[in-house]
Amino acid sequence: MKKIAIIGGGIIGMTLANYIDQKKYHVTLFDDPTGQATSASAGIISPWLSKRRNKQWYRLAKDGTGFFPKLIQDFQLDDTIYRQSGTLLLRPEKQLAELLALAEERKKNAPEIGTIKQLSAEQTQQELPLLRPHPALKVSGGGRLDGKAYLIQMHKLAEKKGVDFISQRAQLADTTTVIYGEKREVFDQIILTVGPHLKKLLAPLNYQVDLRPQKGQLLVFQTAFKNSGDFPVAMLDGEADLIPFSAGKILLGATHENEAGWNLKETPEAFKQLANSTRKFLAEPEKLLEQPFHYRVGTRAYTSDFAPFFGQLNDHLLVASGLGSSGLTTGPYIGYLLADYLNTGNANWQEYQKELSNYIQFEKTLASN
8 A cells, every 4th residue: 555645734635635545555644734725715716707817726616616516516505604605796887788798708617607798786685685775686506614623524524534644834856755743754656735835835846936925804794694604605896705504603814914924813904995995885794894803814825827736746746836815716626637647647637727837847957056
């Protein structure tokens, strides 16, 4: 039986660990969760109306969303983790007409988008009573995922399958050897799913990686809305999204802080930014913004072209990173594709990304000195 190490227990690494064939491989997962993007995140799974021009990214996000029914069935994800809640997009009416046309066109190749309906201002408020009347577009196929709850569930399932967990930061001595604490261990295959830490992890092996960290902060409010689990999520016109969960839990976020680096400190500036972006959309702002809340803070990984990358770097290393703010949509599917590659040898991902060499370069000059 071959030995596999997964370094990084976020959304890709944890999904990968659960899909790997345990009869072929013994899996050890190394994870230092400090600053992990997935555990700090909750997001909207609804990529169809994105106007990003990167067609490869859109195919990945579209197919990642289409993968969710299998994911839910395979790992018993209940409503506290994922729910197909429907998505409201709040935009000026002129933009809504354009989005409606885009949605109808994309539904031809993405039937999972569900029903598409342009709502009046009053209908929008009926769908989500937190909001003041505002025109919106609703797609029924949109959903919400709680990243932290997802990781907890997947960790439990992986442990039952025999995955070994080591809660320490790991380093690479070479392409087959992992160093953690005072120990060194050799593996047949190592998969690196450490988000923005990939740059530092590969540096000793003379690889240069196109990645930068971005800080994100979410606000988690506890409210008295008893039926909040039935509310759709809302993509507001601006920087903030409104993500209702059950039992009155309402999430607001997230910030995109490019200059914060690895700083995980909660900041009042984040509250002010998100509150100001949201206040004008709320029917009674104090019913949300004055309720008890806490922060979730994490660090995302971005590439220069805002696109993710994943695949075989060399004979012994696989990599995946650069998910950015779409990690909850694309991450589980990437984890599945990597597991399928290990299980079957099929690399079914060329249509989703550029070549790895666009993001990772081996510095021969450094290696020869």
